[in-house]
Amino acid sequence: MSLPPSVLQAQVSLGDLLDLKSFTEVCQSFAELYRVGLKVFDATGNKLVDVKVGNADFCGYIWQKPDGRSQCIATVGRVKSDEVAEEATPTIFDCFSGCRYAVQPVMYEGDVIGRIVFGPFVPEDLVSLPATLTSISSDFDERLATGYQQKIRRVSQPTAEKIIKHFGDLLDVLVFTGHKNLLTARLHIEAVQESYRELQEKNRQIEESYSALKELDRLKSNFLATMSHELRTPLTSVIGYSEMMLEGLGGPLTAEQREYLGIIMEKGESLLQLITSILDISKIDAGRVRLVISEVDVGQVMRDAVATVMPLARKKGLKVMWEPSPMPRVYCDREKVRQCLINLVNNAVKFTPAGGQVVLEARPVPGDRIGLVVTDTGIGIGSDHLPRVFDVFYQVDSSSTREYGGAGLGLAIVKSYIEAHGGEVKVESVVGRGTTFTVVLPLRAAAAAVAAPGASQAATG
């Protein structure tokens, strides 16, 4: 892995370091102050600034003559491109017209990054127009040319050198400041880009480990589902053969043998139920729950649920009431809704002491929904436990000496199944007074399950 090239590695060019518009203004005011023209080139010979002062008529007149034009082009070429010493001192170039140019390279960090051309100016010691100029054409008008030349400033060579040196020093500061600003700005951007790249890289790593974890989790759930299935098969035989013996298929039994077999069967049944719950929850975890939607008589399902828990309730001395009321048809998974109601009513019976009561009722809920409400007069759930009662394996009393059995799977299954329908489960409770669980189901689950994204995990697996 390597970083993209930084501005620190780049060659500097004079044009990049200066704001050309304001630099041109500086050059103009400088040229006006000294009344001499000024040109600035970058290292590759591009003209960045060109300010002409006083020489327009003179040079224009010479330019009209073919010989003057060609010699002028040659002079300008020399001034622009001839090699000069790589140090910040001026070199003087003579023009055939008697004028002069002072040229100084722009040095930065030991490199030549451009050149300053100061001129043309008239040397102080020039008395008359030189023969090199007057001979460019037979019709050369010396009087006119001399008049034009007077518009160009006369400067002594030492003064010219001082002026260009001064401008060189000024430009040096501008270049340094420009470079500093360029580096600061660009490096800030590069630093942000680099931090962003680093962040992206970390995000990618996090995403990778997240999907690795998800895969592990899926494998775990698969394993649980398979194991539960493998546990159930022999257990069914244990229960089945116990039942056959109880029915006398293996010969007559003593009262004691019957009692023992009864216990084996009962414990076998509750073990089977536990394994079934684990299988359910692992299917939910693995996202393998599929709803089988049909038109369901919810009243019938409620009756079934109450009938299922009735023996246990009678044994504990509880009243279980089911309030029949006219009910709309509900499209849902009959088996799963039945299991949810059994889980809720079973819980209610489990946590309600003798003499209490459990009520199961249905009421319409706005928005084409129906609410199935299980109310008990049991021990209740503390408010600190309420938000977590639907978590898998969560137990309000998780001590080893707890009074009530169970694996902590029932409510988790209820929540998953109801949410798969696009419904919701709510709980309210007062410690010592009782608990109310409300299952809200849409009347048409299939449509709701598609519409409710929260239900997608269980519904679409």
Next chain:
Amino acid sequence: MVQFNNETREIAVKVVYYGPALSGKTTNLQALFQQIDPKVRGRLMTLDTKDDRTLFFDMMPVFFKTAAGVKVKLKLYTVPGQVMHESTRRIVLQGTDAVAFVADCRRSEAASTLAYWNNMLKNLEANGLDYRTLPIVIQMNKQDLPEARTEGELGDLRAVISPVVIPAVATRGEGVLETLHAVLQLCYRSLDARVGLEKKWRISEREFLDAIFSHVAMKGTTAGTAK
């Protein structure tokens, strides 16, 4: 990475001063700025953000022409020391030819020094630079303060590679030239081995070092600069 330009006969070399915040990197460059002949060096550029006093980094160019007409351009950089400027540190390290690691030698700074040292090795790697072969010198700065670690106590920094160690008091200019000298000497040797500075470019180690160190102001340095 060192840049050679055959056409213009130029060699550009980059040296980075790396280290924790307040270890004395900028002080080193400032001392060098004072001591190196202005003929062979440019301005010391200090990039800072004006609002929060955070020092960004410094840069100083050093340049000279050899007898064989080769232009040698050396750029000295410091990295920003603050933890938050991690990405800038990595950018400044890009393509460096040698590193001077400036450490605060006090025992109380040992942990953060080690953290920056390891962080530097990581950032060199991120730039595709091999710290096992890159010229690296450690400057144990602030020798004048109590609690200074002795050379025998630098095992933590020498766990992976074992660089040259130079003691210094950068605020007094002591050890600063020695550090640069040591870095450039190693740098010359590594470049010479890779591209033949002596044979191909006709620059001897002596000429390379003398160009910078023959005109230094010796104020504040310990006796005997060249080792």
